[in-house]
Amino acid sequence: MIDSRFWWVVLLGLLLSACTSPQPAPVEEREVTRRVRAPASEESAGVQVYPLQNPAVVQLMEQADDAERSGDYATAAVLLERALRIRPRDPEILQHMAEVKLQMDDFEQALSFAVRSYDIGPRVGEICARNWRTISVARDHLGDAGGSLEAEQRAGQCMNTRPPSL
Amino acid sequence: MKKATRKRKAKAKARKRGALRAAVWRFSLFLSGVVLGVGIPWLAWLDYRVTDEFEGRKWDLPSRVYARPLSIYPGRALTAQDLLSELDASGYRQLSGAGVAGTYDRSGGQFRVHRRSFTFDDALEPALELEIQLGAAGVTSVRRLDTGEAIDLERLDPAEIASIYPLHEEDRTLVSIAQVPDLLITGLQAVEDRQFKHHPGIDLRGIGRALLANIRAGKAVQGGSTLTQQLVKNYFLSSERTLVRKLNEAAMSLLLEWHYDKPEILEAYINEVYLGQQGSHGIHGFARASEFYFATPLAQLQPHQVALLVGMVKGASLYNPRRNPERALERRNQVLEVFAETGLLTATAKEQWQQRPLDVTRRPGASANRYPAFVELVKRQLRKVYREEDLRNRGLRIFTTLSPSDQARAEVAVKSGMGDLAARGLPESLQAAMVLADVSSGEIRALVGDASPGRAGFNRALDARRQVGSVIKPLVYLVALEHDSDFNLLTPIEDEPIQLRQPDGSLWAPKNYDGKSRGSVRLVDALTGSLNLATVRLGMRLGVQHLVAKLEQLGVEVDVEPVPATLLGAVELTPMEVAQAYQSIAAGGFTVPLRSVTAVQTPEGRTLQRYPLRMLPLERRDAIAVLNYALTRVVTEGTARNLPQLMGRDVRVAGKTGTTNERRDSWFVGYSRDRLAVTWVGRDDNGPAGVTGSNAAMRLWARLFSGLPAESVSLDMPEGAYWTWVELDPDARSDASCEGAVQWPFVSGSEPKSESPCLARLERSERKSFWRKWFDR
Numbered sequence: 001m002i003d004s005r006f007w008w009v010v011l012l013g014l015l016l017s018a019c020t021s022p023q024p025a026p027v028e029e030r031e032v033t034r035r036v037r038a039p040a041s042e043e044s045a046g047v048q049v050y051p052l053q054n055p056a057v058v059q060l061m062e063q064a065d066d067a068e069r070s071g072d073y074a075t076a077a078v079l080l081e082r083a084l085r086i087r088p089r090d091p092e093i094l095q096h097m098a099e100v101k102l103q104m105d106d107f108e109q110a111l112s113f114a115v116r117s118y119d120i121g122p123r124v125g126e127i128c129a130r131n132w133r134t135i136s137v138a139r140d141h142l143g144d145a146g147g148s149l150e151a152e153q154r155a156g157q158c159m160n161t162r163p164p165s166l
Numbered sequence: 167m168k169k170a171t172r173k174r175k176a177k178a179k180a181r182k183r184g185a186l187r188a189a190v191w192r193f194s195l196f197l198s199g200v201v202l203g204v205g206i207p208w209l210a211w212l213d214y215r216v217t218d219e220f221e222g223r224k225w226d227l228p229s230r231v232y233a234r235p236l237s238i239y240p241g242r243a244l245t246a247q248d249l250l251s252e253l254d255a256s257g258y259r260q261l262s263g264a265g266v267a268g269t270y271d272r273s274g275g276q277f278r279v280h281r282r283s284f285t286f287d288d289a290l291e292p293a294l295e296l297e298i299q300l301g302a303a304g305v306t307s308v309r310r311l312d313t314g315e316a317i318d319l320e321r322l323d324p325a326e327i328a329s330i331y332p333l334h335e336e337d338r339t340l341v342s343i344a345q346v347p348d349l350l351i352t353g354l355q356a357v358e359d360r361q362f363k364h365h366p367g368i369d370l371r372g373i374g375r376a377l378l379a380n381i382r383a384g385k386a387v388q389g390g391s392t393l394t395q396q397l398v399k400n401y402f403l404s405s406e407r408t409l410v411r412k413l414n415e416a417a418m419s420l421l422l423e424w425h426y427d428k429p430e431i432l433e434a435y436i437n438e439v440y441l442g443q444q445g446s447h448g449i450h451g452f453a454r455a456s457e458f459y460f461a462t463p464l465a466q467l468q469p470h471q472v473a474l475l476v477g478m479v480k481g482a483s484l485y486n487p488r489r490n491p492e493r494a495l496e497r498r499n500q501v502l503e504v505f506a507e508t509g510l511l512t513a514t515a516k517e518q519w520q521q522r523p524l525d526v527t528r529r530p531g532a533s534a535n536r537y538p539a540f541v542e543l544v545k546r547q548l549r550k551v552y553r554e555e556d557l558r559n560r561g562l563r564i565f566t567t568l569s570p571s572d573q574a575r576a577e578v579a580v581k582s583g584m585g586d587l588a589a590r591g592l593p594e595s596l597q598a599a600m601v602l603a604d605v606s607s608g609e610i611r612a613l614v615g616d617a618s619p620g621r622a623g624f625n626r627a628l629d630a631r632r633q634v635g636s637v638i639k640p641l642v643y644l645v646a647l648e649h650d651s652d653f654n655l656l657t658p659i660e661d662e663p664i665q666l667r668q669p670d671g672s673l674w675a676p677k678n679y680d681g682k683s684r685g686s687v688r689l690v691d692a693l694t695g696s697l698n699l700a701t702v703r704l705g706m707r708l709g710v711q712h713l714v715a716k717l718e719q720l721g722v723e724v725d726v727e728p729v730p731a732t733l734l735g736a737v738e739l740t741p742m743e744v745a746q747a748y749q750s751i752a753a754g755g756f757t758v759p760l761r762s763v764t765a766v767q768t769p770e771g772r773t774l775q776r777y778p779l780r781m782l783p784l785e786r787r788d789a790i791a792v793l794n795y796a797l798t799r800v801v802t803e804g805t806a807r808n809l810p811q812l813m814g815r816d817v818r819v820a821g822k823t824g825t826t827n828e829r830r831d832s833w834f835v836g837y838s839r840d841r842l843a844v845t846w847v848g849r850d851d852n853g854p855a856g857v858t859g860s861n862a863a864m865r866l867w868a869r870l871f872s873g874l875p876a877e878s879v880s881l882d883m884p885e886g887a888y889w890t891w892v893e894l895d896p897d898a899r900s901d902a903s904c905e906g907a908v909q910w911p912f913v914s915g916s917e918p919k920s921e922s923p924c925l926a927r928l929e930r931s932e933r934k935s936f937w938r939k940w941f942d943r
Contacts, residue, residue, distance in 0.1 A: 056239035056319035074776075078288045081607075081779050086237065088606035088840055089880070115783045116756055119884040 032099045035137050040129035043159060053092070057083045061096065073104045091121030098134045111138040128158035209417065216421045219401060225437065226332035227340060227561025227769060228447075231544055232324040233568040234609070234764070235286060238296070239319045243304040243875035248571035249277060255325035255570035257461025257527050267293040268462045275300040278311065282466060284323035287565045287765035287773065293466065296320060304875075325570050326457070328541040331447055332558045340561065340769060341453035343433040345465055349472050349510060350452060351432065356508040357476050357501055359393040363428060367394045367419035394419045397435045441475065441482045444530055449482075459487060459526045469511060470519040473501040474526075487526045495524055538622035539615030540568050543742075543762045546628070551775065552766075561769035566762050567609035572874065576600050576612035576843075577619035579869035584617045586869075587847070587862055596857070597850050598866060599626035601745040602843045607779050608749055608758030611841070624850070627741045632848060635735040636696045636805075636859065637744060637824030637833045638713070640751070640793060641720070642705045642733055643693045645712045647789035650916040655690040655796055656897050661700035666730045676702050676734060679825075690796050694804025696823065698734055705733035719784060720747040721757045735824060744835055745844045751794065752820070752837040754884065755787030788886030788913045794820055795881055795911050805860055806834070812868035818878035819871065823859025832857035834864040838876035843867055887913050898922040 053061070060083040067076040080097045087093060098113035114134035121127055132155035140148035236252045238244075253270055258279065261269040267282040276299055283293040295311035308317040331337060343351075355362045361369045369392050376390035391399070398418045422431060442449035442458060449458050455475055456464040462471075477497040478485045487494040499520045506516035544566055548557055556562070580598050588594050602612040615625035624630075646653040661684040665675045676698045678684075683699050692700035705713060710728040717726055722743050726732060739747075742760065750757040758781045766775045784790065797820035800806050805823045810816070821836030832847040832855070847862040849855045857863070883889060891907040893900040897918045900907040904924035921929070 054239070054241050056237070056241070059318045075288065077778060078776070082237070082288075084779065085604075085607065085609075086239070086242075088604065109780055112756070112781045112783055116781065119754060119783075119787060120880070120882065123885065 030103065031137060032102050032134075036099060036102070036130055036133040040126050040133055040155065040158075043126075043129050043156065053090070054087070057087050057090065057093065060086075061093065064096065064100070068100060068103070073100050076100045077104070089120050091117040091127055095121070095127055095130050095134070098138075099130070102134060102137060105141075107138040107141040110134055111142070114138065124158055126158075129155045131155075132158065209421075212414065212418050213421050215402060216398075216418050217425055220422065220426060220434070225338055225340060226336065226559040228332060228337055229330040229557055229560065229562040229564055230326055230339075231328040231330065231541060231564045231566060233327050233566060233570050234611075235284075235321040235324040236569075236571075237319065237321045238298060238305060238308055239317075240305055240307055244300060245304075245873075246272075246275065246277075246300055247873075248575075249298070249300065251571040251574045252322065252325070253279065255327075255574075256322060257325070259525065259527065261525075265295070266468055267466045268460070279322065281320070282323045282463060285563075285767075285771040286321070286324075287767065287776075290771070291321070291323075294320070324565070326461075327537050327566070327568060327570070328544075329447075330545065330557050330562075330564075336450050337444065337447040337454055337458075338437065338450040339453040339457060340437055341433075341451065341464055343429050343436070346433075346436055346452070347465060347467060347472060349469055349505070350436075350464070350467075350476065352508075352510055353472055353476050353501070353505050354432075354436075354479070355393070356510060357504050358396070358479060359391075360508075362393050362432075365392055365394075367421075367423035368392060368416050392419065393435050394422055394431055397431060397438060398422060400438050400440070401434075439479055441478050442486065443483065458530050461527045468519075468522075468525070469505070469515070470498065470502065470522045471525060473505060473519070474498040474524060477501040487524045491524060498524070536620070537568065537573060537613075538620070539625050539627055540566070540573065540610070540613040540762065542615070542622075542625050543610065543613055543628060547761070547763050548766070562774070563767040563769065563771070564763060565765040565767070567604075567607075567611060567764060568613075568762070569611040572602055573612040575873055576602055576614050576870055579866050580614045580617060580619055583866035583869045584847075586865065590861075592856055592862065593849070595849055596847055596855060596862070597626060597630075598863075599630055599741045599846045600843060600866065600870065601627050601741050602841065602870065603745055603749060603760055605749065605752045605837055605840050605842050606756075606758070608760045608781075609764070610760055610762045613762075626846065629740060630846065630848075630850075631738040631740050632831050632846065632852070633735055633826040634737055634739050634744060634833060635824035635826040635831060637822055637835055638717075638732070638735040638737055639693060639696060639701050640797060640822055641713055641716045641747070642701055642708070643689065643796065644751075644786075644789055644793050645708050645716055646689065646704055647792050647913060647916075648786045649708070650789070650913040653689060654912050654916040654918075655688070655792060655910060656892070656894070656918070657689045658686045659689055659692055659700050660703050661685060661687045661692060661697050662703065664699060664702055664706075666702070666706070668731070669727075669729055674730060676731075690799060693796050694800045696800075696805045702730060702733050706730065717747060719757075720750045721759065722747050735826065741844045741846045744833070744846075745842060748835045748837065748844070749842055750784060751790055751797075752842045752879075753781075754794070754880075755784040755790040756781045757784060758782075787884050791883050791887050792911045792913055794879060797822060798879055798881070801836070806836070806864060808860060809836070809864060809868055812865060813872045815872060815876075817876045818881075819876070820879050821864075821867070823864060825858040828854040829856050829858060830854055832859050832862035832864075834859055834867045836864075836867050836871070837879065838871065838874075839879050840877055841871075841874060843870055845870075881911070883911055887911055890917055892918060893922040893924070896920070898925070900925050901928050903928070 060079050064076040064079040067079060077097065077100050080093055080100060083093045094113050094117035098110045098117060101110035101113060114131045118128065118131040121131065132151045136148045136151035136155065139151060233255065258268055258270050260271060262271045267280050270277055270279040276297065279296045279298060281294045281296060284291055297309040297311055298305060299307045308320060309315065310317060329337060361372060369390065372392065373390035395415055398415050402418060437451040440448055440450055441455035444458065449455050452475055453464045456462055456467055460467065460471055474487060474494060477500065484490065485494045485497045502511065502516050502520050505511045506513055544564065580600055584596060584598055587596060596617065598617045600614040601610065603610050613627050615627040663683055665673050668674050678698050684697065687697065687700055710730060710732055713732060714726045714728045722739065724739060724743060726737050746760050749760060758779065761777055763777050765773055767773050798818055801809050801819055801821050806821050809821065817838060819836050819838050821834060824833030830848055830852055835844045845863040845866045847857050847866065889909050889911050891900045891902050892898065892910055893904065893906055898920040899918055900922040901924065904922060
């Protein structure tokens with residue numbers, strides 16, 4: 001009796017674990033794509049305002065991209081942290097980290113990295129839109145609906161502000 | 167008759183024989199009883215010990231602590247001196263033209279480094295020969311030597327900076343038989359036990375041979391012990407020489423061989439054998455010995471190095487290559503001879519290897535306690551998560567943030583700086599501490615806890631809790647700048663005498679450093695000149711409790727009383743706590759807990775724990791950005807104005823000096839864009855030391871930063887603050903084109919309300935031109 005019940009439990013466990021196995025969602029369905037990257041890229045019509053990367057950082061960013069695509073966010077975060085050791089104030093790396101943290105459901109840190117990226121970044125163009133959209137999504141998950149809405153509006157203004165040097 | 171007697175005699179004989187037989191029988195019965203009753207339990211007991219020990223053999227493995235690996239990429243700021251100091255810390259030896267991992271060669275700015283293979287906290291990297299070109303500004307190119315391909319990014323295997331040992335003090339790195347080089351496996355047998363493959367645990371022929379040799383020589387010159395016997399001896403038995411022990415050893419060897427196969431026994435031997443001593447720690451096993459003598463993993467040893475280790479089995483202290491190099495060399499060459507005799511090396515190879523020096527490192531890979539202050543910090547951070555015994559026994563691989571080259575610079579700065587202070591007439595008994603951290607990541611790069619940096623013991627960087635004096639003042643001004651409707655950097659404040667009643671009822675009348683009061687001063691000048699009266703008046707107006715709250719916001723978890731004297735730094739903090747508070751400011755208002763550990767792995771390289779970068783943005787980053795500018799003015803016009811000359815370089819840094827009553831403590835906190843350092847100088851007994859912030863601690867700081875890569879502090883303002891043009895006396899908003907206009911940063915809304923006449927004129931003409939354009943269309 002006990003035995004058969006035991007095996008049912010095991011079987012159920014196996015089935016459940018099959019359901020929850022860490023299959024990354026297809027790229028186009030992920031929240032970070034849907035709510036951050038796609039609209040930011042659309043709004044900015046490709047206007048990117050950040051300095052050229054050095055090749056070491058490019059290599060780490062590419063590896064982080066690969067890790068992120070395969071759903072290995074922890075590795076992506078480690079690689080981005082290595083990139084930040086090389087360029088600690090690079091708004092692009094900081095924003096990338098924010099988006100990875102978003103996917104790790106670490107909304108507090110997603111918010112922190114996006115804010116840092118905005119603070120020392122160009123505050124205009126696509127990266128600005130991604131900053132505010134990340135802030136919006138993170139605030140949303142942290143239960144700050146008002147702040148989330150405000151951040152979304154800020155994302156829309158990233159193309160209105162004329163960059164000071166242009 | 168004769169017949170009868172003969173018969174009788176025969177009968178008697180037979181009776182006698184029968185009696186003898188019975189006696190023999192009875193004796194053998196007794197004997198087998200003894201054997202059964204004593205021998206069998208004895209054997210069973212030995213068998214139990216052998217199997218129990220062998221099956222359950224779990225060696226306690228010390229934890230290894232690694233520095234941060236040095237990343238190498240074109241564009242990296244790196245001097246030849248720093249690269250050499252990193253290579254030295256990682257146990258690299260200079261050797262020309264040898265294809266040996268763990269060596270480098272240099273000609274001018276060109277370095278050829280043969281990196282060892284290493285399991286980093288995120289990946290295994292293979293051994294690789296690199297050519298690194300250094301120019302005046304740092305790395306100009308990196309190439310693989312095998313393919314000639316240019317490389318964007320590589321890293322060196324990190325220095326092993328410490329081990330955390332088991333309490334019974336055995337130092338060991340485990341290795342599986344598959345990772346052991348063939349030459350070690352075969353060579354060990356050739357030298358110690360040629361019949362290993364064939365004997366059942368003891369080698370009778372070997373014993374006979376040894377006996378003959380010993381008789382011939384008249385003394386014990388040869389041992390007939392097999393590897394199995396040596397292992398048993400190490401494992402289970404004391405070193406006394408008795409017959410019982412010999413019997414036990416033989417029986418246990420036979421039993422060990424009966425239960426386990428040869429590779430298992432050899433693997434145990436290779437991990438167990440005693441090969442040296444470091445302080446109170448025995449060096450056990452070939453793998454650890456390889457790290458200890460050559461700073462190289464066992465798998466990467468060259469034949470002459472294998473020969474040295476095999477030779478040391480005979481007597482680890484007798485043939486210690488560091489203490490008795492000549493004897494060790496002789497023994498090594500003997501062993502190489504045996505390798506050649508037994509066909510393991512060709513005669514020419516043997517001769518080549520015999521020509522080589524010992525090739526051991528000057529000092530052990532992780533000399534007992536090379537970085538005592540930093541390693542203490544590592545242990546404290548880990549003890550919050552791991553039990554002491556796990557730290558000591560589990561063989562954890564601990565990845566830390568220490569930069570060996572920065573640490574070397576910090577140690578030189580403290581040592582030479584203290585000598586300099588003594589030469590300037592300051593007391594000899596002064597102590598010092600230094601903390602160097604990355605601004606953005608909070609990673610501790612160097613830590614010095616004693617004026618003699620190598621000395622373990624009282625760690626002043628972590629434990630010297632001392633009054634901070636004026637180092638606290640910027641926090642008072644930060645609170646003021648947050649009150650943006652009342653204060654900006656130019657706001658006049660009062661620098662007048664003041665008397666305050668203390669909690670104990672006594673009156674407190676602070677004075678300025680020079681005893682004078684200046685009447686009305688601008689906020690920024692009160693800060694850069696570190697004026698006590700102005701600061702106390704400002705702080706009392708704002709409320710001392712705001713200062714206490716600010717300390718807490720900046721990540722300092724210390725109980726501070728909100729009394730007036732707190733405004734002048736009557737607060738006791740450690741250098742680490744001061745570094746934590748200033749990290750937030752230097753990073754523009756992003757608090758990052760200072761860290762010394764980034765990851766912890768199992769001995770197999772599985773990650774147990776990561777300590778990732780985490781940050782927390784403070785609310786008023788606009789005010790912090792304005793404060794940062796004011797702190798750069800401390801260096802250009804204020805109490806630290808000698809600093810640029812002491813540093814001898816043109817880079818914009820920010821900082822604050824601190825001196826306490828009767829010149830007991832000297833503090834300096836300063837930062838470039840990416841690095842922050844805190845220095846403290848004072849006496850352990852807290853007695854008057856004749857020090858001020860700028861005459862002692864700042865000098866050590868300058869020595870450190872004169873050689874570190876440093877970028878100017880960024881003066882970009884975040885949202886909520888901006889740079890604008892103003893005219894002074896009377897203060898008014900102005901324009902770049904106006905005469906006498908200067909730029910200052912303001913928190914939005916705190917800028918002067920009035921317009922200068924010049925700005926007003928400009929705006930009128932702009933309005934006109936606007937209408938003119940309108941009509942001209």
